[in-house]
Amino acid sequence: MNYLDEQFIKTTNQRNWLLKTDKLSKEFAERADYYDRNGVFPFENFDALKEEGYLHLTIPKEFGGHGVSLYEFLLVQEKIAQGDGATALSLGWHLGLMMHLHVTQKWDKEIYKRVCHEVISTKALINSAATEPNSGSPARGGKPETIAVKENGHWIINGKKIFTSLAPALHYFIVPATIEETGEIGDFLVPRSTTGVVIEETWDTVGMRATRSDDLILTNVHLPENALVERKEKKERPSAQGWLLHIPACYIGIALAARNEAVSFAKTYQPTSLPHPIKEVPEVRRKIAEIDIKLTTARTLLYSTANKWDETPQEERGKLAYDLAVTKTVVTNTAVEVVDLAMRIVGGQSLYYSNPLQRYYRDVRAGLHNPPSDDITNKIIGDRAFRE
Incomplete structure (x- = not known):
């Protein structure tokens, strides 16, 4: 590490994380060209991250994680990106969401605890699949064309999402959909193993090629009633995330x-x-x-x-x-x-x-x-x- 790496280290714990991450970052740098040229997901990098416990970096200690602060999360994120930007951005979505879910506590606590347990015990990865071909990013206020219909005590979801980073490696997708009955927008927790969940390999960009942000296709996906993990509230001012x-x-x-x-x-x-x-x-x-x-x-x-x-x-x-x-x-x-x-x-x-x-x-x-x-x-x- 050089003096720029040292610039914002404040504690011994932060230094230890940076030294550990520096080794991984150097390994990732050696493979970055291969993943970029071939446009393939960096599974080998994620195997190393899983082995070293990085997937539960932002899970609170009470649920078995490392419970790092936002400041510490960013130090690690920045260092990984020096080795491979696509790996860092992909990991950042997973870690950031796990932090966000704990901070906001909008999910049922038992569902969040279960996901935390799976991240730690089975190395599960999670990300949001929110952007759509016509409505674009949710940040611009577009309403999802993905539709959720309630029928006989369960949900049926149909739709298409694009820019689904980590698509080949995800175990869970957080899918915003318009609830047909009320017109509300809800977030649904969709396990990859669910029938009707398909990844369409469409990622063909010049940058961040290894994130494999492919399309997610949902065709008559049946989910239990508690798969609706959050009902969205309309925000008139920018939210603080x-x-x-x-x-x-x-x-x-x-x-x-x-x-x-x-x-x-x-x-x-x-x-x-x-x-x-x-x-x-x-x-x-x-x-x-x-x-x-x-x-x-x-x-x-x-x-x-x-x-x-x-x-x-x-x-x-x-x-x-x-x-x-x-x-x-x-x-x-x-x-x-x-x-x-x-x-x-x-x-x-x-x-x-x-x-x-x-x-x-x-x-x-x-x-x-x-x-x-x-x-x-x-x-x-x-x-x-x-x-x-």
């Missing part, structure tokens, strides 16, 4: 990897026109300084927001919705800028498929499309200014 900071943590981790690649290149690359490596060139040093300033600024915002979340009582966290939205926008856009600067230092060689920078460039841009997107953040911040 601290767990979503796993998204910017992932992308700034990718940016850190790009920075390190550029520094390493500058130390060794010496064109025939120079009597020394390009690290001695003032413009190269200026760009590295600019990168480090951007990283320090963005990460300071990220970890101060996470710390604020951890220290704020649950009933007052709604006030942090704006902080969270601003943090995601600033950190993710900074990550894109840092990767671009790193590629300018390396030059044309950064576009070679053999160079990880081209993968960082493709992966980091995906963050611009994760929630909340920049236009939504700009709207809510602008609305707040004129409302007050």
